[in-house]
Amino acid sequence: MxxxxxxxxxxxxxxxxxxxxxxxxxxxxxxxxxxxxxxLAGWSAQRCGCLVLDIRMDGMTGPELFDxxxxxxxxxxxxxxxxHGDVPMAVSAMKKGARDFxxxxxxxxxxxxxxxxALIWDSARRESDAGAASVAARLDSLTQRERQVMDLVLxxxxxxxxxxxxGITMRTVEVHRAxxxxxxxxxxxxxxxxxxxxxx
Amino acid sequence: MxxxxxxxxxxxxxxxxxxxxxxxxxxxxxxxxxxxxxxLAGWSAQRCGCLVLDIRMDGMTGPELFDxxxxxxxxxxxxxxxxHGDVPMAVSAMKKGARDFxxxxxxxxxxxxxxxxALIWDSARRESDAGAASVAARLDSLTQRERQVMDLVLxxxxxxxxxxxxGITMRTVEVHRAxxxxxxxxxxxxxxxxxxxxxx
DNA sequence: GGACCGATTGTGGATTACCGCAATGGTCGC
DNA sequence: GCGACCATTGCGGTAATCCACAATCGGTCC
Numbered sequence: 001m002x003x004x005x006x007x008x009x010x011x012x013x014x015x016x017x018x019x020x021x022x023x024x025x026x027x028x029x030x031x032x033x034x035x036x037x038x039x040l041a042g043w044s045a046q047r048c049g050c051l052v053l054d055i056r057m058d059g060m061t062g063p064e065l066f067d068x069x070x071x072x073x074x075x076x077x078x079x080x081x082x083x084h085g086d087v088p089m090a091v092s093a094m095k096k097g098a099r100d101f102x103x104x105x106x107x108x109x110x111x112x113x114x115x116x117x118a119l120i121w122d123s124a125r126r127e128s129d130a131g132a133a134s135v136a137a138r139l140d141s142l143t144q145r146e147r148q149v150m151d152l153v154l155x156x157x158x159x160x161x162x163x164x165x166x167g168i169t170m171r172t173v174e175v176h177r178a179x180x181x182x183x184x185x186x187x188x189x190x191x192x193x194x195x196x197x198x199x200x
Numbered sequence: 201m202x203x204x205x206x207x208x209x210x211x212x213x214x215x216x217x218x219x220x221x222x223x224x225x226x227x228x229x230x231x232x233x234x235x236x237x238x239x240l241a242g243w244s245a246q247r248c249g250c251l252v253l254d255i256r257m258d259g260m261t262g263p264e265l266f267d268x269x270x271x272x273x274x275x276x277x278x279x280x281x282x283x284h285g286d287v288p289m290a291v292s293a294m295k296k297g298a299r300d301f302x303x304x305x306x307x308x309x310x311x312x313x314x315x316x317x318a319l320i321w322d323s324a325r326r327e328s329d330a331g332a333a334s335v336a337a338r339l340d341s342l343t344q345r346e347r348q349v350m351d352l353v354l355x356x357x358x359x360x361x362x363x364x365x366x367g368i369t370m371r372t373v374e375v376h377r378a379x380x381x382x383x384x385x386x387x388x389x390x391x392x393x394x395x396x397x398x399x400x
Numbered sequence: 401g402g403a404c405c406g407a408t409t410g411t412g413g414a415t416t417a418c419c420g421c422a423a424t425g426g427t428c429g430c
Numbered sequence: 431g432c433g434a435c436c437a438t439t440g441c442g443g444t445a446a447t448c449c450a451c452a453a454t455c456g457g458t459c460c
Contacts, residue, residue, distance in 0.1 A: 085287030091301045094294035101291045156388040188356040189390045197397030
């Protein structure tokens with residue numbers, strides 16, 4: 001079973017409890033919230049999992065919460081549940097990146113399968129993001145000059161050409177180049193190019 | 201105005217004519233089809249543009265045509281039009297990659313804007329695909345040995361290590377390496393890595 | 401059989417990359 | 431003022447890459 005929690009946001013307590021029971025019976029960790037505002041109050045970018053979100057609620061609606069989360073930079077996968085379908089809203093949500101949009105009544109197993117799939121996806125995305133953050137941090141540690149040299153190295157230029165371009169000696173290019181490789185944790189320009197292309 | 205044609209598929213002649221007139225008045229080239237089968241009979245992967253597709257038609261339906269096109273490997277952007285929304289169908293189409301799903305009645309300018317956007321997108325995608333095809337053709341021209349050497353070069357290995365790995369001399373590695381660079385049209389391993397990462 | 405292609409190898413020389421060791425000058429923070 | 435950091439430079443030497451020229455062998459196709 002993959003890591004992560006299912007966050008259920010629905011103002012109908014019976015629905016919340018039924019869904020909680022359903023997921024727990026499939027071994028999935030659950031947290032429930034009676035309102036979008038409650039969920040939002042405890043929101044953190046570190047939350048791992050999947051959000052199952054009802055459309056219609058008192059106060060902030062499901063789509064409004066979704067928009068708010070997008071504004072906050074959340075990448076948490078979102079599955080909408082709705083009792084009364086509305087095509088423009090469904091299409092809008094999907095275009096904004098919602099994972100799914102499911103009408104009630106739905107098949108229990110279908111929903112849980114989709115949620116588990118979303119949990120797996122979220123887990124993989126977090127892992128990939130962590131790698132990207134590590135590379136970004138290393139890029140941030142480069143000095144301005146090192147960055148300039150790196151860009152020209154990645155453009156395939158010879159050291160002597162880089163020296164001409166920047167108006168410095170080849171030895172200085174070599175020094176910066178070596179610093180770049182050291183800080184980025186690579187030994188060759190190919191490794192560097194490959195590393196950066198994987199985190200674009 | 202971007203290149204490409206709007207293909208309108210709808211069994212209602214009045215709708216077809218009205219849409220044709222609308223797009224022509226905005227300077228967009230149009231072709232109309234009275235049925236999915238008619239469109240499919242003339243289909244080719246070289247078609248550039250955007251497909252505006254009615255959901256309900258006699259014979260093959262819009263979604264059925266969409267599925268058929270996906271099976272054929274079509275990347276043509278598709279915008280669905282429908283008089284009676286159906287959430288599961290809309291969500292399913294969006295998940296399969298439809299560009300939009302619009303209910304009638306719609307705002308004329310909205311539709312044309314969305315179609316023009318899709319034409320621009322299609323044009324950029326074709327350009328990118330052409331580049332990828334060119335690279336793929338060059339990769340196909342490599343001999344088996346050249347391919348082996350290339351993979352190890354891209355792994356950042358020294359020529360002498362590659363020679364050891366493959367049980368050949370360094371000179372032979374150099375020869376294959378040079379052939380790879382020549383066939384791929386690059387001068388350095390970095391250029392090669394970059395080229396390949398852009399077409400993954 | 402002959403032509404062609406791919407894989408392989410060697411020689412010798414030129415170019416490029418890499419780096420230890422050493423040094424200078426400028427800027428910034430304590 | 432002092433230390434840390436950055437940018438820069440030079441010297442000398444080693445390692446790696448690149449390649450013209452030349453050649454052999456085996457497999458495939460006409």
